[in-house]
Every structure is written in structure tokens, then in C-alpha cells.
């Protein structure tokens with residue numbers, strides 16, 4: 001049998017239910033591997049081992065009593081922006097140093113009810129702003145395939161941990177690509193579900209009209225399993241959708257006959273790394289051989305996505321981050337007056353990218369500029385959405401690269417924010433348009449870095465994405481490859 005830490009979630013569930021291992025053994029194996037490898041990867045920012053062990057013991061006790069639950073006893077790691085009662089939640093920021101979550105986010109409650117063991121908090125770009133984890137106040141995470149490269153971001157710790165087998169699966173968030181892009185950089189599966197599919201109650205907000213919770217996993221089946229547990233209406237989140245949650249696993253194991261998959265020409269143009277293009281085109285051939293009809297489509301609005309995204313996201317971020325005032329949460333600088341306290345805390349608490357975005361967002365919302373920037377961006381957003389609606393009249397889903405390049409090196413883009421923003425070009429469009437999208441591993445560059453294919457669907461088409469992703473995964477073995485890690489201790 002493979003090492004315990006190599007198991008997928010569905011394999012772990014099976015082994016646990018057959019009595020082949022216990023939750024405490026799984027957790028011990030995981031913690032041991034984290035000790036060996038996380039020094040080099042830095043996927044985790046904090047782990048409460050005693051608390052995790054108590055949860056694992058409780059899961060084993062439940063199983064002993066004859067109980068069963070979909071994830072009973074499986075350790076799951078979470079991005080450091082989910083409130084988990086009694087645990088820190090720093091969002092990769094000094095601003096939240098010392099903050100201890102007083103409650104569980106709804107997704108955490110659902111995972112607990114499903115029997116999961118919540119273990120560890122994963123590194124991220126500060127307040128989820130970034131594409132490389134270089135914006136984390138706690139230092140970057142490293143890509144397990146090459147530690148000189150970024151793992152992507154903002155959920156970089158998520159993907160690095162799953163790729164290195166130091167997490168069985170993880171929970172991230174995706175505002176403009178933060179689940180999919182790191183998944184593609186690290187050779188994992190990442191899903192951005194439809195806006196409203198999963199409750200965001202207790203998830204620290206970045207850009208509220210775009211944010212969505214999504215899993216990073218080792219394979220497509222695990223994504224379906226986690227979606228089953230996490231999805232569904234939550235009255236505590238007014239944007240949560242009142243739609244039934246299907247059994248997402250029923251989408252798996254089918255071929256692609258009868259599906260039309262569109263290739264948007266704008267996603268295969270200038271700026272796309274030739275190795276990425278080759279891998280994604282080869283993957284579309286595999287989908288054709290599985291029975292899909294491949295058609296060409298056009299998304300002429302694509303070039304407006306990045307400016308639109310960075311106006312809307314920063315505007316919303318500037319409003320959301322106003323709550324970090326040195327009084328209500330986390331860090332507080334001592335000062336003589338409330339105003340000074342507020343200014344000093346924000347000046348010292350936020351990193352430079354967060355400040356840049358607060359300033360940008362405040363500017364585009366200010367009177368005199370509101371119409372020219374924010375309102376205009378809202379109109380363009382509607383137009384981008386119309387473009388996707390048009391495309392989905394001639395196909396069921398789109399196949400595109402997830403990111404224009406494989407993982408880049410540290411420092412390569414961090415000096416130039418615009419270069420960094422451009423790496424979101426294929427992912428941010430989906431958040432603006434309101435669809436859902438899955439990234440699956442589809443190859444490697446000549447230097448051995450993973451490449452991801454994105455399957456994009458309209459709102460609530462997760463089952464189509466999982467069907468395509470799973471059929472493709474079954475026909476290939478990219479998702480089975482593992483990076484060679486050198487133990488760091």
C-alpha cells in the first residue's frame with residue numbers, strides 16, 4: 001500500500017471504513033511528514049496539534065460506535081482566512097496578529113459534521129491579494145516541484161501542501177483565480193464553484209461580489225466529495241444560493257459523448273507560453289477522443305477582464321478592509337488619539353500590496369472618478385458576462401489554459417504589479433462572469449513544472465466540469481505524478 005500521506009480523501013475514507021487505519025494514525029503520519037518537509041515548503045502558518053489530535057480521537061470514537069459520515073476522520077487543511085473557533089486567522093497579515101476566531105465559518109461546521117478533522121492553517125497572499133504568496137507577511141510558500149518557483153496564489157499554501165502530500169485536501173478561496181492558478185502551478189485539482197454555491201459566512205472577505213470558497217485536491221473525485229459536503233443554502237450568507245445540492249460524484253465515470261466543448265480563440269493568443277499551449281491543445285485532443293465535440297468560440301471581451309477585475313476587486317477590498325481599524329480585531333498600535341491609533345495600526349499592519357489596492361479602490365470609488373472607473377467597470381463586467389452567455393449558446397463548457405505560464409520564479413513578477421496582475425487573465429474572467437471553473441493537471445513544462453487546463457462552465461454547471469475533468473483524468477496520469485522532495489530536517 002502507498003504511504004498513508006499519499007492517499008486521496010476518497011482512498012482515506014475507504015481505508016478508514018475498512019478498518020485499515022485510524023484517524024489518529026492518519027494524522028500522525030501527516031504531522032510527521034509536515035515536520036520533514038514543511039521547512040522547505042512553508043505551506044503552513046500554524047498548526048494546533050493537540051486540537052487536531054483531539055478531533056482525530058473523537059472521529060475514531062465515532063467510528064467505533066458504528067457511526068459513519070462522508071469524511072469521518074480525514075484531516076483537511078484550510079487557508080488562513082477561514083474562521084475556525086479558537087484558532088488564529090491571520091489572512092497572511094500582521095493586521096490580524098493575535099486575533100483568535102470566536103466562531104466556526106459555516107463551511108468549517110459542515111466539514112466537522114461530515115467528520116473531517118480540521119488541521120492546520122495554510123499560507124496565503126495577504127488578504128488573498130496576489131498570485132504567488134510573495135505578499136504573505138509570514139514569508140512565501142515554495143513550489144514543491146521546484147522550490148525556486150512560486151506555488152501560485154493567493155491560495156499558494158493550499159496547493160503546495162496538497163502537491164507535497166502534506167495535506168490530503170484543502171479549502172481555499174477564489175476571487176480572481178486564487179484556487180485554480182495555484183492548483184495549476186502545483187499539479188493539483190482546483191475548483192471555483194458558482195458564486196453563492198458555498199456559504200462565505202465566517203470567511204474573511206476580499207471582494208464580496210467575486211469571492212467564492214473552493215477546494216484544492218489531489219484528484220477530481222475528492223473535489224466532488226468536498227463539494228457534496230460544503231455546498232448548500234446558508235441563511236447566514238445572504239448571497240448563498242437556494243438551490244439543491246446534487247450528489248456531485250454521480251457526474252464522475254462517464255465519457256464525454258454528447259458534450260460540446262468550446263475553445264475560445266482569445267485564450268490561445270499572444271502571451272501564452274508555447275509549452276502551455278501545446279499541453280492544453282493535446283488535452284483537448286484527449287477530450288475529443290473521449291467523445292466530446294470540440295468547437296471554436298470567441299470571447300472578444302477577454303482583453304478587458306484584467307482592468308475591470310482590478311477596478312471592481314480593489315473597490316470592494318477598500319470597503320471590506322475598512323473594518324481593520326486597530327480597535328475591533330487583531331493588532332493595535334498604542335497611540336495618543338483614536339485617529340492616530342487607526343492610522344498607525346493600518347500603516348504598520350498592512351503590507352504594500354494591500355495598501356496599493358486600498359488606495360486604488362478608494363480612488364475609483366471617490367466622487368468625480370466613480371463614474372469613470374467603478375461604474376464603467378460594472379458595465380464592462382455585464383458585457384463580459386454577456387460574452388460568456390453567448391459562448392455557452394454554442395457549447396456546454398470551455399477548455400482553456402488556467403494560467404498563461406507555468407509557475408514563475410520568486411521575484412520574477414513581484415517588482416512589477418502589472419505583470420503579476422496579468423497572470424490572472426484566464427481566471428478572473430470567470431469570477432466576473434459568474435460562472436464556475438475547474439483546473440486539472442494536463443502536462444509538464446520541459447523544466448518539469450506542472451501545467452493546468454481550465455474547464456469553464458456557466459453558473460451551476462459544476463457537474464459538467466467534474467464530468468469533463470474526471471474523464472480526462474482517467475485517460476491520463478498527470479495527477480498521479482509526485483514531486484521529489486528533499487527532507488528539510
Ligand code: GLN
Pocket residue numbers: 128129130131153154173174175176177178179206313424
Ligand atoms: N491574483 C488575484 C488578485 O490578486 C486573485 C486573487 C484571488 O483570487 N483571491 O486579486
